[in-house]
Amino acid sequence: MSVKLENYSQVSIREFKVVIDLEDFFNPEMMIEDFIKLYNKNPMPPRYRIVTLEIVTCPEDNQPVLITECGKCPKFIRRIGEYIFCKKHLTF
DSSP, X not given: OOOEXXXXXXXXXXXXXXXXXXXXXXXXXXXXXXXXXXXXXXXXXXXXXXXXXXXXEOTTTOOEEEHHHHTTSTTEEEEETTEEEEEEEEXX
């Protein structure tokens, strides 16, 4: 016989800022810190765009997931600040 307990996971959100060169498509995307270190300046529009990626490690399968994908998961409860909360099922 197995008993199901419902518990909640609190997962912290990691934020990455990526610089994209809109004029030279062969220029690779890079982290903003790497851009500043390489060019000794901040990326300025209109040539450069900074994109913020918010990623979590899924508590279900430990894979990286974009926050926008979490809303599609049936175990997703809500986002509060820098954390997401998900249902976690434990079977005994």
